[in-house]
Amino acid sequence: MTLWWYEARRAGWAALLGPPIAVTLGVSAAFANPQPGDTTTARILLGALEMAVPLAAGVGCASLVGRDPAVELQLAAPTPYRVTLLRRMAVTLAWAAMVAGLTAAVLIATGWWARWPANHGPFAGQLTWAAPTVGLGAVGFAAGAVFRSPAAAGALVTTLWTIQQFFAEPAQQHLPGRLLYLFATTRGAVPGDWTGNRLALLGTAATLVALTLVLLARSERLIGEEEE
């Protein structure tokens, strides 16, 4: 447990503050609506979970590789550094999940969850935030390992997120795009694709993390080579 506590500290303030700030901003945006309409407000509230939490988690995971001041000591320890990085990613995602889960519970209890017609229920519906959070987290983790620069990896995660926001329609024109679309609950083009989309995001995330762990096995890349 102590080791997990240390890894939580290493994940950094951004990983800790990002999800609650993101949810707070999303919820504030929902209730700042000057022309209240239950469906629109509910959509923004679920959007805070489906959009804001994954963005925070994704940027948090993108910042895990390439900024460790004690990387040489880490690499010389018998605990593989990639396992350490995986722990930090797990902590980042677990914290985001806790914030999102609590928010979802409040939305369910207050009835806002049910006011969005495409809510997929209180249980399977948790994939609303879980799938894009894990998906974007994996993209961030992989980009961090490839670039070894939180700035570049963060830029890639935010750009991917923004492209799917700005160009929701073209992004979902074809099936592969629909399956990898992050915001299928609140901006999904084909409701029937939702389950497939959520599973595809989780599967892609698992594949990306596996590939990233293979890449991180080459410890030499991690020493003093952060792109400054």
Place this chain on the structure above:
Amino acid sequence: MTGQTASTLGASLRYEFRMQFRKRSVWIVPALTVALFLLIGGSLLRDLFDPGERPAEARSAVVGLAVQVHALLSIGYGCLLADRLIRDDGLRVAPILDATPARPGARLAGKYLGAGAATAVPILAVYFGLAAAYAVHTGAPHALGWALATCAVVIVPGLLFVAAFALTVPLIMPAPLFRVIFVGYWLWGNVVAPDMMPTLARTLIHPLGGYPLDALLDFHGIDGDDTLAGPVPGATLNVLRPDPTPATAWLSIAVLLVLAAAALAGGHAVRARRA
């Protein structure tokens, strides 16, 4: 400006430009962005070269292209610049720089202009590259003139605004957190409809350049039926949305530049207090 200050500014600008220009990610991130954009269909990028789909006027085509390029690539621009000022501390060069007689304000300005310009090079290359291809493809050389004008009154002020905040805000919060908040702001402050929630979109503080687009470039969306600036019935913050005129367009540009200068001054003060 004294000779020493000018020399500091020039040296800082030149070397910050070089260091940032050599960063692979400054090139990879915009390249991947354009690749992703093309992969999902590319909307206007694709339509520009389709005689059946492209806008009738060269002006609408290249100004519309600027809006899409600016909206999309500025995200990576802000994220890539977010570590440039705090980097000096991380690399332990800050004490060496602080021990020189160079004025910190001039160094900051040089870093701002140098790193900002270097990070903008790929964005401008993408924009002018596509605009030139369009001009050749359609036989409309005047499209390049519109591209230059759009760059001057929309893209450059917007990037100067973004760069100032991207450099200085990470002095008071972790850079990754800034990236999250910046993206949220970019969406909220540029794209969200004002009648949906209080937003800075379509106000004088609009880095996507609603006022210059409307009043200086007479651009109202690709299809000509969008409103990019001015009051919105029922919206809050309409006090910041005067009617779009050339005067308010220049005022909007000035507001962005003043806010950028204020952000830099704030950053300078924070660093001075910590020194």
Place this chain on the structure above:
Amino acid sequence: MRIEISGLTKTYRGGVAALDGLDLVVPTGMFGLLGANGAGKTTLMRILAGLVQPTSGRVTVGGHDLSTGAGRTAVQRGLGYLPQDLGVYPDLTARQFLDYLALLKGMDDRTARRRRIGELLEVVALTGDADRRLRGFSGGMRQRVGIAQALLADPQLLIVDEPTAGLDPEERIRFRTLLAQFAGRRTVLLSTHIVDDVAQTCREVAVLSRGRLIFRGTVEELTHRARGRVWSVVTDGPPPAEGTVVSALPHEGGMRYRVVAPASPAPQARPVEPALEDGYLALTAR
């Protein structure tokens, strides 16, 4: 832990050869590694610590082959490593930092871990500062934390790269003594620019130059390389043009130069007894 290195080559991207067909055996005890900047010392240290993979060649540590994952892990379980550029987590206290690294080294027993950390903090004279954040530590204090973390798991192999950099003279002497006492039946590989550190602690030494081994033997043998080549020159004129000036001291209106040169560098030069530094210079100046 005996280290056996044969035909070790490391070529970095861009074709830079840091190590070029190195053959070396390091026995148990203190062993010094000398060489100029860029000689390949840090690359060798990193390969031995399992951080960097060689381009070719074979390395075994205590019989474990470093080219295999299992071999690397086995070596790392008995390894203490102090890198040249020690990075720490500034938000942790010295005690927390050591606790974290102890966990990564597999020291799961909380009581034993705490006891060991307490002992080491005492050894490096940081008990009074143990609960202060590392952010406020001076360079020398951080280096002492680095030394403590290297000794955490009572390693059989201790690799220390420029360990006395940033330490004051008293700390330096204390650390040298600590290393020598620690060595015993263990292997301590000491890489340094400070020839005196090797002279005071090591019986055997190797010298690297441009990735190759140019000397391996005892400290006395390396010193002997300068016999008949060390000169004292007193002059009020410019320093001797021939040879390498080791030191320059003011002397009765002029200067006294200590020079390493194959032949007398000036008519008034007189031969003097060599030290290890002279031997090193005589070897590398060739």
